[in-house]
Amino acid sequence: MKKIALILMGCGGVGRQLLHHIVSCRSLHANQGVHLRVVGVCDSKSLVVAPDAHPSELDDNFLLEVCRVKGDGSSLSKLSGFGACRVFPDSELTAKVFDIASHLGKSTGLAIVDCSASSETTEILSRVIDLGCCVILANKKPLTSTMEYYDKLVSQPRQMRHESTVGAGLPIIASLNRILSSGDPVHRLVGSLSGTLGYVMSEVEDGKPLSQVVKTAKSLGYTEPDPRDDLGGMDVARKALILARLLGRRITMDSIKVESLYPDEMGPTVMSVDEFVSKGLPLLDKSICERVAKASVSGNVLRYVCVIEGTRCEVGIQELPRDSPLGRLRGSDNVLEVYTRCYNKQPLVIQGAGAGNDTTAAGVLADILDIQDLFP
Numbered sequence: 030m031k032k033i034a035l036i037l038m039g040c041g042g043v044g045r046q047l048l049h050h051i052v053s054c055r056s057l058h059a060n061q062g063v064h065l066r067v068v069g070v071c072d073s074k075s076l077v078v079a080p081d082a083h084p085s086e087l088d089d090n091f092l093l094e095v096c097r098v099k100g101d102g103s104s105l106s107k108l109s110g111f112g113a114c115r116v117f118p119d120s121e122l123t124a125k126v127f128d129i130a131s132h133l134g135k136s137t138g139l140a141i142v143d144c145s146a147s148s149e150t151t152e153i154l155s156r157v158i159d160l161g162c163c164v165i166l167a168n169k170k171p172l173t174s175t176m177e178y179y180d181k182l183v184s185q186p187r188q189m190r191h192e193s194t195v196g197a198g199l200p201i202i203a204s205l206n207r208i209l210s211s212g213d214p215v216h217r218l219v220g221s222l223s224g225t226l227g228y229v230m231s232e233v234e235d236g237k238p239l240s241q242v243v244k245t246a247k248s249l250g251y252t253e254p255d256p257r258d259d260l261g262g263m264d265v266a267r268k269a270l271i272l273a274r275l276l277g278r279r280i281t282m283d284s285i286k287v288e289s290l291y292p293d294e295m296g297p298t299v300m301s302v303d304e305f306v307s308k309g310l311p312l313l314d315k316s317i318c319e320r321v322a323k324a325s326v327s328g329n330v331l332r333y334v335c336v337i338e339g340t341r342c343e344v345g346i347q348e349l350p351r352d353s354p355l356g357r358l359r360g361s362d363n364v365l366e367v368y369t370r371c372y373n374k375q376p377l378v379i380q381g382a383g384a385g386n387d388t389t390a391a392g393v394l395a396d397i398l399d400i401q402d403l404f405p
């Protein structure tokens with residue numbers, strides 16, 4: 030049985046779902062000759078580890094208890110005394126992860142799985158790569174930091190997977206890597222990579238006011254608690270940067286042109302969320318409605334997309350043919366059109382749910398299984 034030791038950083042919606050997937054896939058993985066050995070789990074405040082990282086592991090009952098405690102909104106530190114485990118406070122967290130990585134990295138192997146939403150993990154991830162550890166990311170922040178950190182993280186490509194950073198479980202990164210490694214140059218990427226903005230743009234296309242659509246999206250739980258986190262476009266810009274860097278562009282967040290769907294005067298420092306939704310958003314209805322009508326005259330629709338082509342890397346509203354994969358997009362799916370030498374006139378199209386804990390965690394799990402050959 031091949032044993033893959035891992036430490037999970039981040040135990041929110043995605044991290045918990047990953048633990049559930051690991052536990053429920055035990056017999057499937059056993060049939061494949063693989064066993065995932067969770068030696069540690071951390072949140073923002075504590076690290077819980079098996080008493081001796083080699084050969085022991087946190088057992089499945091313990092992992093389910095971790096999910097229950099985190100699901101209730103408590104800290105992992107609450108688990109001290111439950112089962113055989115050791116709990117480290119945040120002041121010792123990084124040093125302890127590094128310590129385990131030093132012991133296991135070059136012997137049995139270790140995967141550090143980042144399901145946090147923090148930029149604080151970047152430093153440790155960039156260091157454990159040199160210790161022979163694998164790094165699996167759902168978190169976009171380590172890959173969208175400086176070029177220096179990026180270069181470090183991708184310096185051992187076989188040890189690194191990050192499928193879920195763009196399009197959740199969709200095979201976007203894997204497909205692009207296959208295309209690139211076959212020498213087929215990618216000329217252009219156009220993608221609707223925010224489920225929320227995909228939904229918003231397809232609803233305003235039907236003539237509904239932006240303010241109404243955002244209100245509905247918020248009530249359906251499609252938006253972040255503050256919808257400006259979606260409407261500002263920064264999350265799409267991070268995904269665009271990851272894709273652009275994958276294509277070899279050596280750029281940073283500052284070089285990406287980002288169109289926000291709300292002006293600075295309606296920013297979080299000026300208006301509360303309620304004020305923005307009730308008073309700010311309705312002021313934006315007319316201009317979006319006019320842009321939708323203008324696009325429609327030319328047979329086009331508006332989509333909030335990232336465009337990467339040559340030196341251009343932009344995020345914002347674009348007019349696209351109604352009869353194109355992106356133009357046909359309805360609802361919250363992600364769609365990426367990939368134009369290459371082989372996919373020239375008709376792009377390769379990757380479409381499907383691009384968010385959600387289940388699909389994101391499934392993408393992370395598939396990444397973990399994908400590196401099994403690196404484990405002795």
Ligand SMILES: NC(=O)c1ccc[n+]([C@@H]2O[C@H](COP(=O)([O-])OP(=O)(O)OC[C@H]3O[C@@H](n4cnc5c(N)ncnc54)[C@H](OP(=O)(O)O)[C@@H]3O)[C@@H](O)[C@H]2O)c1
Pocket residue numbers: 038039040041042043044071072073074104144145146147149150167168169170193194195196197383384385386389
């Ligand atoms: N949900 C999706 O649909 C989706 C799709 C694609 C990618 N992603 C990415 O997946 C990641 C996780 O998303 P989520 O929805 O699960 O986020 P979340 O619910 O906010 O959970 C984040 C977790 O990270 C922990 N954390 C924060 N700082 C940390 C640190 N320095 N070290 C270790 N852990 C730390 C938090 O700890 P506390 O519990 O103590 O606060 C929390 O457990 C994010 O980066 C997100 O962008 C999510």
